[in-house]
Amino acid sequence: MARRKDHTPEQLKTLIRSAAEKLIYKKGLQGLTARALAQEIGYTPGTIYNTYQDMDALITDINYETLGRLYQFCQERVYDLPMDFSKVRALAYAYVDFAHKNQRAWESVFATAHKGDKTPRLPKDYQQRILSLFEHIEITLKECLNFPSDRARITARLMWACLHGITVLTLDGRLKLVGVEEPHEMIDDLLTKYLHHDVR
Amino acid sequence: MARRKDHTPEQLKTLIRSAAEKLIYKKGLQGLTARALAQEIGYTPGTIYNTYQDMDALITDINYETLGRLYQFCQERVYDLPMDFSKVRALAYAYVDFAHKNQRAWESVFATAHKGDKTPRLPKDYQQRILSLFEHIEITLKECLNFPSDRARITARLMWACLHGITVLTLDGRLKLVGVEEPHEMIDDLLTKYLHHDVR
DNA sequence: TAGAATAATGAACGGTGTTCATTTATGGAG
DNA sequence: CTCCATAAATGAACACCGTTCATTATTCTA
Incomplete structure (x- = not known):
């Protein structure tokens, strides 16, 4: 599929971040992997990279929060x-x-x-x-x-x-x-x- | 090859540990990988596991040191x-x-x-x-x-x-x-x- | 010298982050 | 209403990672 537009870019970013926070909460940084995260939000790993440059950027964002x-x-x-x-x-x-x-x-x-x-x-x-x-x-x-x-x-x-x-x-x-x-x-x-x- | 016995088990352990310390010194924990370590000492990754149960045990040993x-x-x-x-x-x-x-x-x-x-x-x-x-x-x-x-x-x-x-x-x-x-x-x-x- | 014991191998498995050509759904133009 | 350009999501692929283990090659023992 493509262009599902279930979420706007901003919604998606929030979705990713909160799912990532959830993973960290449950399993720590070790538990936060691109594939696990993708599964959590019902997307594939590649999608995450449309929002964040890499996993490090995501983690930095969460830490900021x-x-x-x-x-x-x-x-x-x-x-x-x-x-x-x-x-x-x-x-x-x-x-x-x-x-x-x-x-x-x-x-x-x-x-x-x-x-x-x-x-x-x-x-x-x-x-x-x-x-x-x-x-x-x-x-x-x-x-x-x-x-x-x-x-x-x-x-x-x-x-x-x-x-x-x-x-x-x-x-x-x-x-x-x-x-x-x-x-x-x-x-x-x-x-x-x-x-x-x-x-x- | 097998049973080269270039080193006794103890020599080998020392060799592994000091090579690992060297890697940590140069690149930090991130730089200490089984393959890089094996390369450093002129063996293959498998050999490390004859000496240490896993990489964690090696790291613990180094930290102890x-x-x-x-x-x-x-x-x-x-x-x-x-x-x-x-x-x-x-x-x-x-x-x-x-x-x-x-x-x-x-x-x-x-x-x-x-x-x-x-x-x-x-x-x-x-x-x-x-x-x-x-x-x-x-x-x-x-x-x-x-x-x-x-x-x-x-x-x-x-x-x-x-x-x-x-x-x-x-x-x-x-x-x-x-x-x-x-x-x-x-x-x-x-x-x-x-x-x-x-x-x- | 034959055979048992053992040290080292390297292929393989399932995992990781990351890239990117490809596919597909959509919004807008004709 | 249809077509198409655009944008979003994919998933296969790459290069790594730790780890396992049957296999191989060497040495030691009998």
Whole structure:
């Protein structure tokens, strides 16, 4: 068949993306193959390549979507909280909670693909979305803990790195062996000591 | 041909492993394929499967080796340092420095393989080697900063998580965009605030 | 020296991403 | 209403991937 026009190009793109997200949710990145995806949406593999240049572009698109959801998730968790330390903590909790609730999608974002040597420069929108996450922490530090701008910048990045490490280690089933405590406890420990150093 | 016996089984295992490490060093995990590896050592793919059950077992073995090198690297960096904060800091530096010097190998260790759902329980030796790393930090905290045992345990894990996060974010070329400062600076910032909170 | 044991092979299977000539349904023009 | 240009979907094909295993060639043993 050809030109079925069951879907407009945009509908098709959405269809592909949501089917791909479903596959990642169920089986992880490994489960996302062109053929499985095609089967899922009732098309053949070739069709996917009319919409996305390659599977990598699709994955990047999904990761972009995931970053957006992460951002929104963090926003909703903290927007109505008082402007004090509890808001900073809630923001940190939100990050690891999102990762745990969306494990496979989150792993996909940070999977070290590194196909060959080419560092695949990410699209500008994608970069901007990452920056937004940093800015959110940065602003929160300024507003809630009265951090000066430069200090907030540095701290935001360090905080993110630590959160990221905590998340990786608590998510990765292989490392369960280290007896990691609940991530929230680790965050409490980190924040009360690291941040209060400045605050007091 | 058959039974060439150019190499004893052990020689062959070493040959395979070092050739595989070379491939990972040059091209990353993506570059390590059974066929490329066979070519590298002058055998055919089938031969590899006489030595290793599958490619995963080979990778696990290499990662085990890498963990050993990491441990030794950290030891050598700190063993002759005075028993104070500078030793703790040197240990943290050692971790990120090793990761940067052995980028591809380090990535291989922490690559979220997750083939399917099966969490591939790691060999006992492998687990022990990870534990050794934690213990090294733990002991250092006790000896250099007079941490009580339980506090050292918790702090060692948190410290490792943060180091890990810092390493990931500074290594991943895709995330260069966040303007991460030198990892040493981040570590200084983290340690002086987080650890000194207890020390003072 | 004959035969058993074993190391290495390489063809084959089912999987992957990707390309592209071909086919086919459709929207518009005559 | 018919025809055709256009666009959409196909599916066969290519070059890879990990893995298996009957076969082959070599060495060791008796």
